[in-house]
Each structure stands twice: as C-alpha cells, then as structure tokens.
Amino acid sequence: MERSEPMDPTGAGGGTREVVIGIEIHVQLLTASKMFCGCPTEFGAPPNTLVCPVCLGLPGSLPVLNRRAVELGLRTAVALGCRVHSRSRFHRKNYYYPDLAKNYQISQYQYAGHPPLATGGVLEIQVGGRPWRVAIRRVHLEEDTARLVHPAGTGGAASSLVDYNRSGVPLMEIVTEPDLRSPGEAREFLNALRRLLQFAEVSSCRMEEGTLRCDANLSLQPPGGPPGVRTEVKNMNSVRAVERALAFEAVRQHEVLARGEVVVQETRHWDERRGVTFASRSKEEAEDYRYFPEPDLVPLDVDGAWVAAIREALPELPAARRDRLIATFGLAAYDADLITATPAMAKFFEETVTLGPHPKVVANWLSGAVAAYLNEHGVEIDQIALTPARLSALLLLVDEGTVSGRTAKDVLVEMIAHDQEPEAVVEARGLQQISDEATLRVVVDKVIADHPGPAAEIRAGKVRALPFLVGQVMRATGGRANPEAANRLLKERLS
Amino acid sequence: MAPSVWESARALRAAYAAGTLLPSQVIAAALDRIALRDPKLHAFLHLDSERARQEAVEWDGLYAQARRNAAGDTLPPLAGIPVAVKDNLCTRGVPTTCGSRILDGWLPPYDATVIARLRRAGAVIIGKTNLDEFAMGSSTENSAFGPTRNPWDLSRVPGGSSGGSAAAVAAGYVPLALGSDTGGSIRQPAGFCGVVGLKPTYGRVSRYGLVAFASSLDQIGPFARDVADCALLLNVIAGADPRDSTSADVPVPDFLGATDQPRHGIRLGVPSEAFGSGVDAGVAEAVRAALDTFDNLGFRVEEIALPTLDAALPTYYLIAPAEASSNLARYDGVRHGMRDGSDDLFEMVTRTRQRGFGAEVKRRIMLGTYALSAGYYEAFYIKAQKVRTLVARDFDRAFAQVDIVVMPTSPTLPFAIGERVDDPLQMYFSDIFTIPVNLAGLPGLSLPCGFSAGLPVGMQLVGRAFDETTLLQAGGAYQQATSWHLRHAPEA
Numbered sequence: 002m003e004r005s006e007p008m009d010p011t012g013a014g015g016g017t018r019e020v021v022i023g024i025e026i027h028v029q030l031l032t033a034s035k036m037f038c039g040c041p042t043e044f045g046a047p048p049n050t051l052v053c054p055v056c057l058g059l060p061g062s063l064p065v066l067n068r069r070a071v072e073l074g075l076r077t078a079v080a081l082g083c084r085v086h087s088r089s090r091f092h093r094k095n096y097y098y099p100d101l102a103k104n105y106q107i108s109q110y111q112y113a114g115h116p117p118l119a120t121g122g123v124l125e126i127q128v129g130g131r132p133w134r135v136a137i138r139r140v141h142l143e144e145d146t147a148r149l150v151h152p153a154g155t156g157g158a159a160s161s162l163v164d165y166n167r168s169g170v171p172l173m174e175i176v177t178e179p180d181l182r183s184p185g186e187a188r189e190f191l192n193a194l195r196r197l198l199q200f201a202e203v204s205s206c207r208m209e210e211g212t213l214r215c216d217a218n219l220s221l222q223p224p225g226g227p228p229g230v231r232t233e234v235k236n237m238n239s240v241r242a243v244e245r246a247l248a249f250e251a252v253r254q255h256e257v258l259a260r261g262e263v264v265v266q267e268t269r270h271w272d273e274r275r276g277v278t279f280a281s282r283s284k285e286e287a288e289d290y291r292y293f294p295e296p297d298l299v300p301l302d303v304d305g306a307w308v309a310a311i312r313e314a315l316p317e318l319p320a321a322r323r324d325r326l327i328a329t330f331g332l333a334a335y336d337a338d339l340i341t342a343t344p345a346m347a348k349f350f351e352e353t354v355t356l357g358p359h360p361k362v363v364a365n366w367l368s369g370a371v372a373a374y375l376n377e378h379g380v381e382i383d384q385i386a387l388t389p390a391r392l393s394a395l396l397l398l399v400d401e402g403t404v405s406g407r408t409a410k411d412v413l414v415e416m417i418a419h420d421q422e423p424e425a426v427v428e429a430r431g432l433q434q435i436s437d438e439a440t441l442r443v444v445v446d447k448v449i450a451d452h453p454g455p456a457a458e459i460r461a462g463k464v465r466a467l468p469f470l471v472g473q474v475m476r477a478t479g480g481r482a483n484p485e486a487a488n489r490l491l492k493e494r495l496s
Numbered sequence: 497m498a499p500s501v502w503e504s505a506r507a508l509r510a511a512y513a514a515g516t517l518l519p520s521q522v523i524a525a526a527l528d529r530i531a532l533r534d535p536k537l538h539a540f541l542h543l544d545s546e547r548a549r550q551e552a553v554e555w556d557g558l559y560a561q562a563r564r565n566a567a568g569d570t571l572p573p574l575a576g577i578p579v580a581v582k583d584n585l586c587t588r589g590v591p592t593t594c595g596s597r598i599l600d601g602w603l604p605p606y607d608a609t610v611i612a613r614l615r616r617a618g619a620v621i622i623g624k625t626n627l628d629e630f631a632m633g634s635s636t637e638n639s640a641f642g643p644t645r646n647p648w649d650l651s652r653v654p655g656g657s658s659g660g661s662a663a664a665v666a667a668g669y670v671p672l673a674l675g676s677d678t679g680g681s682i683r684q685p686a687g688f689c690g691v692v693g694l695k696p697t698y699g700r701v702s703r704y705g706l707v708a709f710a711s712s713l714d715q716i717g718p719f720a721r722d723v724a725d726c727a728l729l730l731n732v733i734a735g736a737d738p739r740d741s742t743s744a745d746v747p748v749p750d751f752l753g754a755t756d757q758p759r760h761g762i763r764l765g766v767p768s769e770a771f772g773s774g775v776d777a778g779v780a781e782a783v784r785a786a787l788d789t790f791d792n793l794g795f796r797v798e799e800i801a802l803p804t805l806d807a808a809l810p811t812y813y814l815i816a817p818a819e820a821s822s823n824l825a826r827y828d829g830v831r832h833g834m835r836d837g838s839d840d841l842f843e844m845v846t847r848t849r850q851r852g853f854g855a856e857v858k859r860r861i862m863l864g865t866y867a868l869s870a871g872y873y874e875a876f877y878i879k880a881q882k883v884r885t886l887v888a889r890d891f892d893r894a895f896a897q898v899d900i901v902v903m904p905t906s907p908t909l910p911f912a913i914g915e916r917v918d919d920p921l922q923m924y925f926s927d928i929f930t931i932p933v934n935l936a937g938l939p940g941l942s943l944p945c946g947f948s949a950g951l952p953v954g955m956q957l958v959g960r961a962f963d964e965t966t967l968l969q970a971g972g973a974y975q976q977a978t979s980w981h982l983r984h985a986p987e988a
C-alpha cells in the first residue's frame with residue numbers, strides 16, 4: 002500500500018529513521034451510572050457528592066458490573082471489527098495512590114486464558130488522500146480513578162484533597178498496534194476514532210472535559226532495522242497537543258541518536274506551555290502491579306446472540322452516513338465530509354432537510370455560514386441557539402424574498418447571539434427585503450442621477466457597468482433591496 | 497416467668513407469641529448476663545445495649561397487639577430474638593473494627609446485607625463480637641483488643657476467627673450469632689465451644705458488607721445451640737443479593753422445615769485421611785462414636801478417599817493471603833479509620849499500616865504480596881489455583897459415592913491461650929479439615945459430638961454445593977438421638 006513519506010524530523014535526510022507510533026486512548030463511556038455502582042457520572046458536581054460505599058472503596062463493599070458499560074464496549078468492538086471474546090475476566094491492578102479508593106484498579110488485564118473484552122480490530126483513516134488501515138490490538142473496560150485536587154496557591158502544601166466523584170466512572174481503553182508513521186497520522190487516527198465513537202454513541206470524546214485521554218508511544222526505526230527504543234508520552238489534552246508532542250519527541254529522539262547516545266525507555270510528560278516533553282520522576286520504574294483475577298466479580302460471558310443484537314442496533318457509523326448523504330441528497334463530497342464531522346452536525350442536517358428546505362441549500366449553509374460561525378467561536382452546533390426549525394425558517398424567508406441571501410447571513414448571527422426566531426430578528430431590525438417597485442424606483446432614479454458616467458455607458462450599450470449600479474442601489478438600501486428587481490428597474494430606466 | 501438463658505430461638509419466639517415471655521425480659525437478662533460474665537470471657541467488642549432495650553420494648557408492644565389481633569401472629573421469624581454478630585460485618589453507625597486498630601473509630605455508613613436481613617426478620621442485634629484481626633487466625637488471640645476465652649475452660653481459646661460469636665452462644669448470652677468462615681472460622685470455634693456452626697455454600701449468603709479477608713473463600717454463616725435454630729437463622733440470611741455478584745441465584749429451600757423431616761438412606765463417607773497422625777485420640781474417638789450413632793440410625797457409613805487433603809493447607813496459604821494483600825490495601829489512613837499523619841503521603845501510609853496492623857495480618861500481607869509478585873505468580877498463585885481445582889474434584893468424586901463427607905471439625909481439642917501464638921504453622925494446622933471445604937466452595941456443618949478431657953469435640957459434615965438441607969437433616973437426626981448439644985458450659 003502506498004502512503005505518505007516517512008517523516009524526516011531533522012530535514013537533514015540520509016539515514017532517515019522511520020517514526021513508529023502506537024496510541025492508547027481512554028474514553029469515558031456514555032453511561033448514566035458508574036462502572037460498579039449506581040452513582041451518577043455527571044461532570045462538574047460539587048466534590049464528593051456522587052459517591053457511595055462502593056466507589057469510595059469502603060470496607061465490605063463489592064462491585065457490580067454495569068451492563069450498559071459492557072454494551073458500549075461491545076458496540077465499539079463491533080464498530081472496529083474486533084473479535085469479541087466469549088469469556089473475559091476483570092483483574093485487579095494493585096498499586097498505592099490516594100486517587101485509588103481501594104488501592105487497586107479493576108481492569109481487564111490480558112493474561113493467558115484471560116483475554117480482554119475484544120481484540121484484533123481495524124480503523125481505516127485517510128493518509129495523503131488514500132485509505133490506511135490501523136490495527137487495533139485490544140478494547141477493554143476499566144474504572145476511572147478519583148481526582149486529586151491541590152489547593153491553589155499552596156505550592157508544597159502539606160495537604161491535598163481527593164474528589165471521588167470520578168472514582169469508578171466507566172472507562173474503555175483502546176490500544177493500537179504501532180501502525181502510525183507520523184504525528185500527522187496520529188492526529189488523523191484520533192480524529193477518525195473520535196468521530197467513530199461519537200457516531201456510535203459510545204462516548205462524548207471531549208478531551209477538554211477529560212472524556213477522551215490519549216497516551217502515545219514513539220520510537221525511531223532504521224530502514225529495515227529492528228524496532229527502536231520506545232518512549233511513552235502522557236498528559237496531552239488535545240489532538241493538537243498529541244501531534245505537537247509527538248513531533249517534539251521524534252526530533253528529540255533523532256537528536257539523541259545523532260549524538261551517538263541511546264534513547265532511554267521511559268515515560269515522558271508533555272508540557273503544553275513550554276512545548277516540550279520531559280521525563281517524569283521515576284516513581285513507576287518497573288512497577289509490579291501484581292495482577293490477579295478480581296474475585297468479587299464473576300467472569301463476563303458474552304454470547305453470539307448478544308453480539309448479534311449489538312450489531313443489529315449499531316448506530317450508523319460516519320463512513321456509512323457520509324455515503325448515504327451523498328446518495329440520498331446528492332451532496333458534494335466536501336459538504337458531506339463536513340456535515341458528518343460530528344453526529345450533532347449530521348443530525349442537524351437531516352432534521353433541517355425534513356422541514357422542507359432543499360438539501361443542497363441546507364448543506365451550503367451548514368458548510369458555509371454556520372461552519373464559519375462555529376469555527377470563529379470554537380463551539381459545536383449543539384452548543385449554540387440554532388435549531389433545525391430556525392434555520393429552516395430562515396431559509397424560507399430567503400426563498401420567499403423576504404430577506405436577501407446576504408442579509409440572511411447577518412440574521413443568522415443575530416439569531417444565534419440573541420437566541421431568537423429569524424422572523425423576530427428581521428422584524429426588530431427592519432431587515433425585510435425591498436421588492437416594492439415604487440419604492441425601488443425612487444432609489445434607482447437617485448442612483449442614476451448620482452452616477453451619470455456609468456449610466457451613460459449603459460445607455461450606450463456597455464452593460465459592464467450595470468453591477469456597479471446594482472451595488473449602489475444595495476448600498477443605498479442597506480442591502481435590503483431585492484437585487485433582481487433593482488437589476489430589472491435599472492435596465493428599464495437606462496434602455 | 498424468668499427467662500432461661502439456654503432457651504432456643506424457636507422456644508423464645510413461641511413464648512413471645514404465647515405471651516408467657518416478653519422480648520424486653522429476654523434482652524435484659526442477656527445484657528445482665530453479659531455484664532456479669534463478659535469482663536472475663538470477652539466475647540464482645542461492642543454492645544449496642546440502649547438500642548437493643550428500646551427495640552425489645554417495641555417488640556413487647558407488637559406482640560401484645562398481635563395477640564389481640566384476630567389475624568394472629570404475623571410478626572417476622574426473629575422478632576425480639578437477641579442475636580450477636582461478628583465485628584467484621586458492617587453495621588450502620590455502630591463501630592465495626594474487624595478486631596484491628598486500623599479500623600478503630602470507624603462507623604460504617606451502611607448495613608451489610610445480612611444485617612439488613614436480620615433487622616427485617618425482627619432480630620435484636622445486641623452487639624459485635626470479638627475476632628482474630630481481619631478474621632485471620634484460629635484462636636481469637638490475634639484480636640487487637642485482647643483474646644476471647646473458651647466458656648468451657650477460661651484458660652483455653654474458643655477457636656477462631658469467629659471466637660466471640662461461638663463463645664457468646666456457648667456462654668448462654670444469645671441463642672443465635674453470625675460469624676464468617678474463610679478457612680474454618682465458623683466451624684472450628686463452633687467445635688471448640690460445643691455449639692452448632694454452619695459455613696454455607698459459597699454464594700449462598702451475600703458477602704456485601706462483610707469486610708473482606710479472602711473474597712473467593714469468605715462466607716457468612718450462623719451459630720446456634722441446635723441444628724434447627726441454625727436452620728432458622730440460615731433461612732433469614734440466605735438468598736441472592738444484587739449487591740454481590742458472587743451470590744448465587746438459586747432457590748432457598750425451607751431449611752427449618754426440612755430439619756424436622758427425617759430422611760432415610762443418607763450415605764456418609766469417611767475419608768481415612770481424616771483420622772491419620774496429628775489427630776487427637778480423644779477427637780478421633782468421639783467422631784468414630786458419632787459414626788456408630790449414625791450407623792444405628794440407619795445411615796450408611798462407608799470409607800472414601802480425599803487424597804488431596806494434605807495439599808489443601810499450603811494451597812490455602814497462598815490463595816487467601818494473595819487476596820488479602822489486595823483487599824487490605826485500602827487501609828492507608830486516607831479515607832477511613834486510623835491515620836498516623838505525616839507531611840509525606842507515603843510516610844503517612846507506611847506509618848498507619850505499621851501501627852494499625854498486627855503481626856499475623858502483616859505476615860499474611862507479605863506472604864500474599866510475594867505470591868502475586870512478577871516472577872513468582874506462576875509458581876505460587878497459578879499453581880495454587882490448579883491444586884484448588886484438584887481439591888474440588890476430589891470432593892466431586894466423593895459425592896458421586898456418598899451424600900455427606902464426615903470429618904473431625906479440627907484435629908485438636910481447644911488449646912491453651914498463648915500455647916500456639918508463636919508457632920503459626922501449629923496454629924494453621926488447626927484448620928486442616930475445614931480449609932479444603934472453603935477451597936471447594938462447599939457447605940460444612942460443625943456440631944457437638946462428645947467431650948474429651950472435659951472439652952467439647954466437634955464433628956464436621958460436608959455436603960454438595962447448595963445442599964445444606966441434607967446436612968441439616970443429618971445433623972437434626974443426630975441431635976434427636978444424642979444430647980451433647982444440651983450440655984451447658986459451666987457457670988464461671
């Protein structure tokens with residue numbers, strides 16, 4: 002398979018080593034309750050209000066597996082084409098840390114005879130305009146840890162606080178094979194995976210809320226040579242940060258090797274502000290987690306019928322959605338890509354279309370004015386005061402000639418900013434299009450009188466100057482004149 | 497009438513209903529007796545006297561009301577009956593120490609499932625009983641709060657780890673108590689104290705709220721002075737619980753009703769391995785005599801083989817500590833119980849655990865940590881799991897041939913306080929016949945079968961998974977024919 006050129010981090014060429022990247026992501030599952038208890042998974046509640054004996058790890062408490070979390074894990078496995086194991090087990094990963102209520106984490110560890118939930122899938126991404134298949138090593142379920150809070154302004158304080166609201170929140174871990182060959186591919190992979198998980202309604206995948214977390218490992222491999230020493234990079238809070246951190250790490254490793262030194266296998270943290278990775282204190286050197294099967298949970302059995310039911314009920318995935326939008330509505334590939342960037346956008350499009358407007362017009366608006374607004378404000382379509390009904394109403398006003406297309410773009414912004422119906426915006430600001438001929442004729446006559454030169458040219462048969470005069474009419478009416486009517490009246494007067 | 501401290505729970509219940517006895521009289525008598533005797537015996541770590549008296553008065557009223565009602569007695573089965581519970585069962589707002597300094601002062605915010613079921617059945621929980629720290633031990637000497645003594649001989653141990661519960665029943669404090677059994681912790685003290693103790697099948701009773709020692713082995717069970725009372729309490733606590741994934745969704749039969757029904761043709765198997773060297777002559781003699789009684793009662797007694805019996809003890813001492821090392825990791829001073837503070841987190845954790853845990857608990861945490869460590873996991877933990885399977889298979893083979901396996905509960909008589917504290921292997925040996933039953937997850941019933949040198953001897957009946965009924969029927973038949981269970985410990 003053809004693919005992008007191997008990255009040459011120094012640009013020096015010669016002896017170029019290939020960048021080899023593997024990704025490990027943790028996503029929070031869209032369940033109402035935690036992995037092993039009934040506490041809610043809400044984000045942003047006051048500290049330690051969403052807790053119970055189980056997620057506090059109180060003596061005597063026992064975990065009970067959240068079936069919904071298993072379903073979402075299975076849905077992911079099916080979407081990634083993984084093999085679902087008929088029996089998997091949970092294990093205890095033992096280590097001491099105050100964010101760990103029991104001082105062990107319940108997770109699915111891979112051990113002989115104890116596979117995780119699913120293994121061996123694939124996710125196709127686009128690399129340089131061509132498809133590239135990234136192998137998925139494993140998908141498994143585990144519980145999140147609590148959150149440590151270090152009171153502000155108390156550097157080196159004698160106390161830390163622990164918020165157990167996050168303790169026991171369901172997580173899914175997805176691990177790739179080292180199949181990515183550049184930081185850019187890592188970015189593409191993350192975007193594609195996030196899109197898949199969002200469309201499958203498995204996770205909100207919001208990195209800024211921590212519902213998607215990413216670790217990556219990177220090594221440099223000489224052409225045809227053995228794999229290089231890997232470093233693991235952590236603490237990246239956006240897709241952009243992942244790309245930057247990996248680019249930094251590739252250059253750093255290359256420079257280490259160029260100096261004739263060896264890369265140390267270690268965990269490094271990304272410092273977003275300084276734009277560097279640094280070795281973390283070696284707390285975890287050769288940590289022995291003493292994994293063993295969790296005796297408080299019975300093995301997780303998944304039969305073929307369950308997997309079939311999950312497959313049957315699988316929401317439409319991004320690629321299928323895109324193809325369908327093109328086939329059903331005749332959308333351009335560019336528009337279809339943009340509309341299927343997020344499930345919210347795709348849903349918005351389809352809901353708007355059912356209200357009447359022409360699909361291509363809706364697509365143009367979404368990929369044009371609406372996308373521009375979202376980009377400018379850094380928000381998603383489901384976070385603004387625009388609804389399919391309101392967009393559809395706005396397009397109807399354009400269609401009827403009540404407002405001009407140009408004015409409609411201003412109305413859109415006003416509607417969103419003030420959470421109003423388009424009619425209300427048009428009414429309040431007097432933005433109705435002027436199609437009334439008597440009114441327009443007055444304006445047209447004045448424009449002709451003010452611009453005798455262009456008027457004369459047109460009378461002489463040089464119609465090139467006509468758009469200039471139409472523009473003057475628009476300007477004189479604050480953009481409200483019906484351009485077609487203005488055009489027609491100017492021609493009439495100057496013929 | 498003045499209540500007799502030796503009445504069964506069934507007799508008390510009938511007397512309450514008839515109005516010949518009031519719950520408040522019985523509770524008061526129990527608390528008086530405890531106040532008088534327990535300073536020496538030390539069966540209780542905590543008494544919930546005020547609440548017990550209050551609840552008893554409420555039951556007085558409810559019984560009086562029920563007698564006036566035409567509908568008759570609809571009160572729950574343990575209404576007004578005093579019950580003692582082991583101090584590793586979580587009781588909401590009542591201290592739960594597990595016999596450990598590390599939980600000193602902790603008040604659980606919730607009730608264990610068995611506690612909730614006891615309360616729903618009307619039981620009056622009068623207090624929390626002593627135990628070896630975190631249920632690790634066979635004599636109750638490992639309690640951080642001092643040992644419990646054997647009611648039959650105050651210089652001897654009551655067995656363990658549920659020594660406090662066994663002693664409370666044997667001393668005539670309460671007719672019923674709950675214990676927990678990981679490797680013999682109900683049956684061995686029942687044997688040492690001359691009372692009835694049952695470890696149900698793994699999964700029969702919810703473990704929710706039982707402070708874990710070894711999760712794959714722990715099981716809660718009843719103590720009583722006769723088999724029928726034991727069946728009564730089992731009926732109250734048994735049954736699936738959505739809070740415990742390892743609790744089994746199998747029907748709960750009427751154990752008490754079955755106990756009264758004689759069943760013929762029960763076959764008993766006696767493993768020759770259980771009468772080998774190391775078994776006290778007096779113990780062996782009493783159990784053999786019991787087998788003769790069974791024979792006379794029409795039970796068929798035959799010899800069977802349990803060749804892996806010897807391997808059970810070392811297997812158990814890998815699996816149980818391995819699980820314990822993980823279960824006890826949460827005691828770090830961060831969230832609950834004792835904290836030995838420091839500016840440095842890991843120093844705080846280290847100091848808290850150093851001061852909070854006793855020697856035996858530390859020994860098992862180290863054993864278990866070692867058994868799970870990289871490089872040793874295969875040789876120890878995995879191998880132990882394989883042997884565990886072999887032990888279970890041995891029992892399966894036996895149960896193809898017989899209905900019940902009979903062994904001594906413990907190879908020894910109750911030993912003197914202090915005799916074995918410095919010799920853990922001798923202490924562990926006390927459980928060689930009970931441990932295999934936990935490894936196989938089977939039910940085991942210990943009942944008094946005689947005396948040697950004035951000390952009680954216990955006999956253990958082991959049954960098929962979820963077939964407690966057969967054990968209770970056999971035990972019931974035995975107690976119909978014998979009177980060992982009617983003997984009372986001396987009034988000290």
Ligand SMILES: [Zn+2]
Binds near residue numbers: 035038039040052053
């Ligand atoms: Zn919870």
